[in-house]
Amino acid sequence: MIKDKEAGFVVIDLVKVIRDNKDFLSEIDGKIGDGDHGINMNKGFTLCEEKLKGKEFGLSEGLSALSETLQEDIGGSMGPLYGAFFGEMAFAAKEVISPEVFGEMLGNGIAAIEDIGSAKRGDKTLLDTLLPAKEAYHAALEAGKDFAEALEALKKAALDGWKSTENMIARIGRASRLGERSKGVLDAGATSCYLLLTSMAQSFQRLL
Amino acid sequence: MNQIVNDPDYVVEDMLKGFIKANGNLIAATKDDKVLKYVNTPIKEKVGIVTGGGSGHKPAFIGYIGENMCDAVAVGQIFSSPTAKSFYNAMVEADAGRGVACLYGNYAGDNMNVKMAIRRAEKDGITVKTVVANDDCASAPKTEREKRRGVAGEVLMWKVGGAKAAMGADLDAVIAAAQKAIDNTRSVGVGVAPCTIPAVGHANFEIADGTMEVGIGHHGEPGVKVEKLKTADEIAQEMLDIILPDLPFVAGDEVVVLLSGLGATPVMEQYIVYNRVEEILKENGILVYKAYVGNYFTSLDMKGVTLTVMKLDKELKECIDMPADSTGLKQR
Numbered sequence: 158m159i160k161d162k163e164a165g166f167v168v169i170d171l172v173k174v175i176r177d178n179k180d181f182l183s184e185i186d187g188k189i190g191d192g193d194h195g196i197n198m199n200k201g202f203t204l205c206e207e208k209l210k211g212k213e214f215g216l217s218e219g220l221s222a223l224s225e226t227l228q229e230d231i232g233g234s235m236g237p238l239y240g241a242f243f244g245e246m247a248f249a250a251k252e253v254i255s256p257e258v259f260g261e262m263l264g265n266g267i268a269a270i271e272d273i274g275s276a277k278r279g280d281k282t283l284l285d286t287l288l289p290a291k292e293a294y295h296a297a298l299e300a301g302k303d304f305a306e307a308l309e310a311l312k313k314a315a316l317d318g319w320k321s322t323e324n325m326i327a328r329i330g331r332a333s334r335l336g337e338r339s340k341g342v343l344d345a346g347a348t349s350c351y352l353l354l355t356s357m358a359q360s361f362q363r364l365l
Numbered sequence: 366m367n368q369i370v371n372d373p374d375y376v377v378e379d380m381l382k383g384f385i386k387a388n389g390n391l392i393a394a395t396k397d398d399k400v401l402k403y404v405n406t407p408i409k410e411k412v413g414i415v416t417g418g419g420s421g422h423k424p425a426f427i428g429y430i431g432e433n434m435c436d437a438v439a440v441g442q443i444f445s446s447p448t449a450k451s452f453y454n455a456m457v458e459a460d461a462g463r464g465v466a467c468l469y470g471n472y473a474g475d476n477m478n479v480k481m482a483i484r485r486a487e488k489d490g491i492t493v494k495t496v497v498a499n500d501d502c503a504s505a506p507k508t509e510r511e512k513r514r515g516v517a518g519e520v521l522m523w524k525v526g527g528a529k530a531a532m533g534a535d536l537d538a539v540i541a542a543a544q545k546a547i548d549n550t551r552s553v554g555v556g557v558a559p560c561t562i563p564a565v566g567h568a569n570f571e572i573a574d575g576t577m578e579v580g581i582g583h584h585g586e587p588g589v590k591v592e593k594l595k596t597a598d599e600i601a602q603e604m605l606d607i608i609l610p611d612l613p614f615v616a617g618d619e620v621v622v623l624l625s626g627l628g629a630t631p632v633m634e635q636y637i638v639y640n641r642v643e644e645i646l647k648e649n650g651i652l653v654y655k656a657y658v659g660n661y662f663t664s665l666d667m668k669g670v671t672l673t674v675m676k677l678d679k680e681l682k683e684c685i686d687m688p689a690d691s692t693g694l695k696q697r
Contacts, residue, residue: 183565191444191584192569193562196374200442228481233419233445234474237481273477330473334504334514334586 159254159304159364161215167360168209168219174356175202175349182352186345189332194235194345201231201239216254220247234274234330235346238283239353241269256304259361263291274329281325281332281339283350289318290354305365308358315358319343319351366561373563377420377442384427388692391431397454399440399447401427406436406459412530412539413437413459415467415493416523417452418475419444421562421665422583428693429520434527435468435691443562443665444584446474452482456493464492464536468526468543470515471499494536496543498522500552500673502611503580503589516583517625517662517671518550521685524694528687542680550675551608555600556581556588558668560628579603581627583664583671597634601641604672609649614676616650621657621685623673628663630670635659638670646674655685661693 175182175198182195205226209219220243228240245265251258267287276282293314297307320343327339330346370376378398385394385401393404407413417439418426426438436459439447447455456465465486469475476497483493498515505512515522526543534542556578559568562585569585572578577595578588595603614620624639626632639658646653654677662671677685689696 187565187569190569191562191586192565193443193445196564197442197445200374229448229450231445232441232448232451232474232478234477236446236448237474237477273480274473331582331584331586333512334582334589336589 159361161217161250161252161254164216164254164361164364165214165219167216167357168223169206170356170360171223171353172202172206174352175199178349178352182345182349185343185348188342189327189335189339190345191331194349197231197233198235198349201227201236204230217247217250220244220250235349237273238270238346241273242266245269254361256298256307260295260298263294267291276329279325280328281322281344281347282329283344283346285322285325285344286315286318286347286350286354290315305362308362312355312358315351315354319347322347366566368563370563373566376563377440380420381440391690391692392427395437395454395458397451399451400437400454400458401430401440402437402455402458403430403432403435405432407461408436409461410463410533411461412463412534412536413456413461413465414523414527414530414539415439415452415455415459415465416469416519417441417447417455418470418472419446419584422663424660424693425519425662429523429691431689431691433531433687433689434694435523443564446472446478449478449481449485452478453485456482456486456491457489460491464494466526466530466536466539466543467493467495468519468522469495469497470519471497472514492536494540496522496526496540496547498547500547500550501554501582502551502607503553504582507611514582516552516554517623517673518547518552518675520623520657520661520694521550521621521673521675522547524689525681525684527689528684531687542684546675546681546684549612549677549681550673551611552671552673553579553604553607554581554583554588554627554669554671555579555604556627556667556669557594558629560585560665560667562665577669581667581669583662585664585667597637598641600670601638601672602645605642605645608672608674612676614649614651614674619652619654619677619682620646621655621675621677622646622653623657623661623675625659625661625671625673626663627667627669627671628660629666629668632659635670638672642672654682657694
């Protein structure tokens with residue numbers, strides 16, 4: 158059983174995975190973007206870590222702090238998108254994070270991204286990581302798998318979804334201006350999203 | 366890569382401090398360190414003009430804060446949208462009770478953050494309306510104008526919107542004038558060398574020696590076409606060949622021309638291009654009513670130029686003729 162108040166470390170793990178991949182994210186972004194994705198993400202996540210330092214916090218409090226930091230201090234596209242995502246996840250969290258509660262957190266987070274942006278599946282964005290991951294997670298639960306197995310399915314689908322952006326033509330955001338030239342390169346947002354989802358799933362699995 | 370900076374991660378913060386110190390007669394800090402305003406803002410009975418965007422475009426965006434120009438500006442990191450909070454704070458600073466016109470460029474991040482800022486401002490009872498600049502012809506076909514990005518044409522949008530507000534127009538009239546300005550404006554850029562984000566430290570795309578990118582973006586986005594480097598006269602022709610049919614501009618039109626360097630192009634080269642631009646316009650029976658040549662909207666140290674042409678009518682002319690005092694545009 159995962160308790161909200163025992164899962165604050167999940168957020169610290171998110172900070173770490175972004176920090177460890179800062180240069181990798183910027184490098185991917187540099188191919189069809191402006192090359193600062195890792196820098197901006199790391200700035201926001203590190204700032205959140207500083208705000209949480211020395212405090213006792215659970216999962217929902219940690220995610221709220223992350224959401225606020227991204228929305229208020231980062232800006233760009235990733236500030237509002239990830240800010241809305243983690244904000245809604247925090248809001249949907251309950252004292253006990255059951256498989257169903259996590260499913261709702263994920264669903265509400267994705268709905269917030271769809272509301273604030275206007276990207277659709279296949280546009281070469283973080284949704285191409287998120288949507289297959291969510292679907293695989295729910296499919297696994299419906300097939301009678303347990304929480305840990307469903308998270309494993311989520312990780313696998315997130316990886317495939319992320320990789321699928323390589324052959325997509327960007328239809329939104331800065332890379333969309335390149336048309337065909339955006340093909341053959343992974344999307345930076347889908348990459349950070351894959352790292353974050355995988356990290357979150359792994360952290361949860363450690364508690365199960 | 367030689368740069369004159371302290372910590373490359375804090376170039377925006379360090380620049381803002383210097384900008385405020387150097388321009389105390391025009392610029393005031395606010396409680397949000399990423400929002401600057403005109404010293405006299407809020408101005409009684411006047412619609413507030415707000416803009417904002419990523420940094421690295423000096424004099425845009427903060428250089429257009431001033432008399433009969435923008436009231437408050439939200440500042441983002443290099444090439445990255447300001448936060449929703451800063452856009453909101455800029456709206457609050459600019460509001461004098463007659464509403465706020467938020468005039469900004471069409472980029473995914475700015476669209477999202479402005480949207481969130483407006484939701485918050487409306488809860489405070491502040492009416493905010495927007496015009497989203499989309500003057501860059503090269504960024505999407507004409508049939509998908511809503512996808513085009515805003516570039517140097519934004520300067521003319523702010524000039525017109527700022528003047529209209531200063532004349533005492535209400536929010537709807539200010540919005541209509543700014544929208545008309547951008548609807549009648551077309552731009553295109555040509556890059557001959559890429560730019561470097563200080564914190565990244567190296568150029569993130571290449572323009573090979575002897576080549577040029579037509580349709581280059583203001584953020585180091587590669588252009589839509591790579592060609593052998595042409596002469597200034599040929600570049601002028603190529604840019605106008607894209608711009609003129611797009612509106613279209615026709616014989617008898619009166620226009621404003623804004624030719625901006627992208628950061629590292631000598632002003633000399635800009636005038637060399639402008640010379641041919643005006644000749645070609647003349648050959649097409651198009652009269653240049655006013656020209657602005659210089660670094661009006663840059664892209665860090667990118668080498669290249671953007672050409673912007675705006676078709677005028679009586680209202681736009683009155684707005685363009687209005688005096689203005691900002692660090693980026695001074696006009697008597």
